[in-house]
Amino acid sequence: MTTLFYRLGGLSSRAYSASATLRSSRPIASKSGGSLKTPSLAIPSRSFSSAKGLRRTRPPIPRRVHAGVVAAGSLLVAASLFGGHAAHDESPNVTESKHYIRLNEVKKHGKDSERKWVTKGVRVFDVTDWIAAHPGGPVILQAVGGAIDKYWDIFSIHKKQDVYDVLEEYFIGEIDPRDLVDGKLSEDKVEDPFVSDPSRDPRLQQHTAKPCNAETPSSCLGDFITPTEIFYVRNHLWVPQVDEETHVLNVELPDGTEKQYTLSDLKSRFKPFSVTATLQCTGNRRKHMSDNAKAATGLQWEAGAISNTEWTGVRLTDLLEDAGFPVNDWNFDEAKHVHFIGSEAYAGSIPIAKAVDPQGDVILAYEMGGKPLSRDHGYPLRALVPGHTAARSVKWLEKIVLAEDECQSAWQQRDYKCFGPNQTPKDVDYASAPAIQEMPIQSAITALKSISSTSDKGRAELQRLGLEEDAIKVEGYAYSGGGRRIIRVDISADDGQSWSQAAILPDQALGHKSWSWKRWESVIPKRLAGKSFVVKAVDDSYNNQPESYGAQYNFRGNLVNAWHRVRYGDEERAEDVDVGERHVRSTK
Amino acid sequence: MTTLFYRLGGLSSRAYSASATLRSSRPIASKSGGSLKTPSLAIPSRSFSSAKGLRRTRPPIPRRVHAGVVAAGSLLVAASLFGGHAAHDESPNVTESKHYIRLNEVKKHGKDSERKWVTKGVRVFDVTDWIAAHPGGPVILQAVGGAIDKYWDIFSIHKKQDVYDVLEEYFIGEIDPRDLVDGKLSEDKVEDPFVSDPSRDPRLQQHTAKPCNAETPSSCLGDFITPTEIFYVRNHLWVPQVDEETHVLNVELPDGTEKQYTLSDLKSRFKPFSVTATLQCTGNRRKHMSDNAKAATGLQWEAGAISNTEWTGVRLTDLLEDAGFPVNDWNFDEAKHVHFIGSEAYAGSIPIAKAVDPQGDVILAYEMGGKPLSRDHGYPLRALVPGHTAARSVKWLEKIVLAEDECQSAWQQRDYKCFGPNQTPKDVDYASAPAIQEMPIQSAITALKSISSTSDKGRAELQRLGLEEDAIKVEGYAYSGGGRRIIRVDISADDGQSWSQAAILPDQALGHKSWSWKRWESVIPKRLAGKSFVVKAVDDSYNNQPESYGAQYNFRGNLVNAWHRVRYGDEERAEDVDVGERHVRSTK
Structure with missing residues (x-):
């Protein structure tokens, strides 16, 4: 199981994969096992997004979804982890006959529609009833009303029979031949998930364009403060389009209470706090290791996946206190981790000790280099966790959760860990190493x-x-x-x-x-x-x-x-x- | 000057040596300079023992002492640093004629006498007026009423003309020939500073006996908790005889206010706090470096200058709060360091951030392994600074001072620092490296x-x-x-x-x-x-x-x-x- 998940490529595909081996390297449900293992045992008491509903009243999982789950193994668990659950018991509109659907009809079934459709190749699916169970969470809404193909190219974990089987259950028809060219959807009809990404400074040394991963060239690493336009970019997905006027930060406390803050709240109700901090990608200098020891998987960064600037925002301690969390007298047992969840799907967490440390200087930044955050760096709001790997300074921040468990995303449970020189993805127990937080010299x-x-x-x-x-x-x-x-x-x-x-x-x-x-x-x-x-x-x-x-x-x-x-x-x-x-x- | 001090041997002799080069490696007053440089410029605003009198009303330095100081260079400065000053203006009882003094007369001039005498070889000195100016502070009282020879063997920095010149000024006579054997004081008449040291477990691997420095043998390093009797011993001086019934801990705040605590106060008025912590000598495994790279100076510890046990005592934060220091709202500018001063002369400091960290777990320990501290490990009270080099966990603790400056002892300013592989004691600027606090992996x-x-x-x-x-x-x-x-x-x-x-x-x-x-x-x-x-x-x-x-x-x-x-x-x-x-x- 571990091997399987590791081998699945794609930059960010592991968002899903961690779930199966959250607490051990053994599969939770297996094909050979046949029957579904009690899923509640495999689901941590505290979910990734910590949805109250999940914790307190888990709805019955519909049988149909079970089938997919038994096959897919991890997917149901992952779904639960991402806070979703199968919300409806009705059957989807499965049809066996050739039923043609026009593309402009598909478009109408976007995220604001009651029924949400996607296309894959020339086939159309009504995934409305799957959305809540989707392992990747609401990120699926990014694709509805259009083609899912390019998203599956990013999240390549989808490209296996188990997932095809699940999708098949929601089939409703085929794209009308009148909308096809040579029997295929023409390229310009398939929306590029990265279509709204910002343009970048040509000096940045780009490793991948979609998502954008670009390092600061050595010729631009000479200054103490890195200018924002050449600050290295590490995006796991696309740059979400977030409107500062409507963006809301949701803070969820261990008792389940939630409080919302607009950007205007954050700027007007809290004293701004500035900190000069370096962000360094966990993979900085990976190429040096690949060149000098043995190939290491991931983006082949040289020494420029690091930059430094001044950040301004709200102290996390101030915010948590305002939200009702006793930062000076906190309960170890109920709040051990602070989760940061981004608008695009990315998530990570830091230990509470860092979050409440009066000298820890964790802020929710809305400015860098004296100006509003650039889109690539989290506009309008990001976490900024000084001294830790940049992977915990979650961008496009939309939710903070205080929880007993660590974030269960793959970026926390898999990607950002180190193992011994002899250990391989085939034999490693991911749970045996802690998520990287503080960085070494x-x-x-x-x-x-x-x-x-x-x-x-x-x-x-x-x-x-x-x-x-x-x-x-x-x-x-x-x-x-x-x-x-x-x-x-x-x-x-x-x-x-x-x-x-x-x-x-x-x-x-x-x-x-x-x-x-x-x-x-x-x-x-x-x-x-x-x-x-x-x-x-x-x-x-x-x-x-x-x-x-x-x-x-x-x-x-x-x-x-x-x-x-x-x-x-x-x-x-x-x-x-x-x-x-x-x-x-x-x-x- | 730096070279000179470094070269002076003796395990603990460097207690004196730091003073001359507190803020730079240049000598403060030199022989060639002739006149005394304004001493106040060379003295840090905050002294090691932080005596209020020193800071506020420095008495005039008597001319006679000046002479010695100009010659000795560092000694006056050091004296000031250790909180002393020349208190009297009267001349000592210098006599040029042969004046014989019986040994039992010398004995009467001990630390409880009004006039305090020491012998060196067959000569007798009334050092009463020097005591307050003594660079090593009141530790000199350990020797009065007897021979100073063995102390000078420990503090070998004394063995130079400058110091002999100072001592000479206090000459009052010679030991009566009736008390000498073959013209010398017999060995049994010279008190051994270590006479009251406790006996040690023979399993300890002793590097030096006086002072005792002994590591835990590898055969005894197998348990998580090290039994107290084989816990490694690192003494810089003798084991002071401290009476739990009369011992008092003095706490001095930045504003100069002081508060005293008896052991009984500490045990009855504060909630005991236990922490399991490893102490490791800064020099642990030094022999490995000497053997494999190049000789390194100091005790040639193998891998046993490390032990682990459970410590119980008073949380430093609780004590400081009780003494009137606002631990949750402290002023960076006035209290940047917490000094710990031991009964025997040893001293060190830690940064205030560690001292007030609610998760820092610094305690004033009176128990180890569930029993009162053993004498070798600081009975009845020691600082215990988890995670830091053991050199900051000062034993036989008698004073805590909150100060703007770091402790100026040589153990803080010189001995426990690291420099580059190319750097030598001859060219190094001690101020260029920080005192070792947290230890590496x-x-x-x-x-x-x-x-x-x-x-x-x-x-x-x-x-x-x-x-x-x-x-x-x-x-x-x-x-x-x-x-x-x-x-x-x-x-x-x-x-x-x-x-x-x-x-x-x-x-x-x-x-x-x-x-x-x-x-x-x-x-x-x-x-x-x-x-x-x-x-x-x-x-x-x-x-x-x-x-x-x-x-x-x-x-x-x-x-x-x-x-x-x-x-x-x-x-x-x-x-x-x-x-x-x-x-x-x-x-x-």
Whole structure:
């Protein structure tokens, strides 16, 4: 079961997959088992979206849905986890005869319609009665009134017989041949889920366009504050279209009470709080691991899946207090985790200890870099959890839930974990490792600049530095999670044989702890430069970076922080540009 | 100056040395300078013991003392830092003629006498007027009424001309020849500062006897709770004789107000709080670094300068609140550090953020392992700072001071810091690294046990484990600072080429975070055993241990946490003892 789910590709398809192995790696219901195992045993007492109805009065699961569930195994469980349940007992409008439906008729059955239809290929389905049981939750509404094909390309977990069987139950007819070209729906009739994504700065180094995943190029990593337009983008799905005027944040407390806040409430009723914080993707530097140890699955980020800026918003503690949660006297047993749920489907949670820590500085941000959040970064509202992996700083935030259990999304239960160098997706017990929260010590080289006496500019720079020979200026960043301050950056020009200390550059950062990266630089005489430059940093808990990629290898390539080595070959040596900057390439 | 102080040997002599280089590595007053530099500029606004008098009304420094100070350089500054000042202007009873004094007369001039004398060799000094200016503070009272020689052996910083010159000013006569043997004071007349130290369990592996520094042998590191009698001992000085009935804890707030608590107060007026916590010496595993990289100065601890037990006492937050400090609404500017001062002279401080953290679990412990503290471990009261280096869990606690500045003792400013692999005591700026507080991820192998089918016991054990071949059971501990939980322990039987995961053993620990080590074990078929076993662990911030000792080398050999390798040679291979335990030797 674990293998099956892991093998299913697609960037975000694992949203569904975690559910089957929530608490163990054993399947909860299996084909061979035949009968349905008591589903309530497999469902955690606290659901992902924590719907009150689910917890208190679970409606009977209709037999028809059961059939699909027994086949699909995880789907019902997942459905329950995502807060849905089969709400109706009536049969869908299944028809055996050829029944043609015009496309404009399909369009009328969108999310505001009473009956909701989708097309797949040339076939039409009325999925109204399935929606509440849909494992992915209400995200299915994004597709209704149109073709589901492209969504299934994103959520590729759908592409298996079990799911086809479920869909088949809701078949109502075929698209009228008059709306087809060569027997197929023409490409322009299939809505692109990413059609409303914003345009991006061409300098961003894009790994995938749909969803957008793009890193800040090394040439743009030189400043303490990263300009918003080149702040790295990590989207799991499309960018939802959220209207600031109508957007509502829902806060659900452990006792089930809920409170709503508009953006206007958040801005007017709470004192704004600003914090300067680095966000780093869990997969930053994954490519370095793939290149130097063994291929790791996922986006092949170099060292630019990290950026830093000033965020402004409402302190989570202030909001929770306003919503009626006693932040200074909380009950460990009832609220151990704070879930953040985004508008597009993404979700994650953080431990309550971080959420209520008066020095934890968790905010619900509506501004970055002094301006409203950009759409790619969560407009109009996102969680901002300083010191933790960016995966917990949920964008397009629409719901906060205080719960006893951790978020059950795959992004919490599967994708963002690390295992041992020997462990493989085939044998791993996902529950054996905790969800990544605080990040370990990290550093990277972002630029090598030649300072040469062959030009006036170079000579002036050498004079300013008090140097009488050509030199290389090495620049980069260092960062540690949990608010741990960078206290030392060691640089080697001879592949780790000898070291010197880089100058850590001064900066001004807001917040109770060290939530921001440190920029550093080191000027090294050119004659001392060997085949590569290496950096390693130390934080104020005196944590060190591991030396090599091999021993920290993990199949997902998460939290890669082995010493960063950058080649300095004959090619670079030959170029005597004045204060010239080179694109940083990591050594293989 | 930095070099000078570093080079002065003696285990604890550096208590004095930090003072000269408190804020920079430059000397504050020098011989060549001739005149005394304005001392107030060199003295931090907040003194180590924070005596109110010092801060507010500094008495004029008598000219005679000046002379010594100009010569001694650091001593006056140090004196001020330790809260003393030259209190009297009268000249000491200096005499140029031979004036003989009987030993029983010297004895009468002890700490309860009005005039306080010491002997050095055969000479007698009335140090009454120096006491208040003594850089080491009132610890000098330990020696008065007797010979100072053995104390100077401990505090070897005294052994230089500057200090001899100061002492000379207080010369009053020589010991009467009738009290000498062969012109010298007989050994039995020189009091041993350690005379009242307790006896220790012979199983402890002693590195030095006076002061006692002894590690828990690997054979005793097998239990989650370390029995008190074999809990490792790290004493910087002698064990002070403290009477629980009369001992008083003094708490000084930023505004200078003080409040006293007897042991009885602490036990009766506050709710006892228990926490299970590991204490680890900053120098644990130093020998591994010395053996594998380069000699590191200090006690050559193997892997046993670490132990774990349950501690009970008063929560520091409760005490501070009672003393009038607003723990939930504190002022960053006035109280940034909490100083702990021991009865013997030792002192250190922790950041206020840790002290007031409701989940920080800092206590003033009066019990360990369910019984009153043993004398070696701080009887009757010690600080217990979970997650931090044991150096901040000050024993024989007699004073707590809330101050703007960090503790200025050498144990805070010098001894417990790490520098880069290239940095040496000659060139290092001590102020450039923070005092060690939270510890990094650590693990060690404590036992290799052979499970062989050549004996009934071995066969039974193999059967229990479901193994059909001889095996090696590897056991050890893993620990991380800051309350970070151990989430994975990787074991290699082939020197790090391949890995498997050890079983982390269950335990029951008290406290808000993971303050205790984890015990782990791993059973590996004997045929897979190479030349050494290796362990590395991961904490819940996914911090990794560094691979080698070389790149984390620091001249003090602090926080050594490179992968622990234990040799498994032909010798061990040949022995087929049944479930036999071997003493663990690290590889060189």
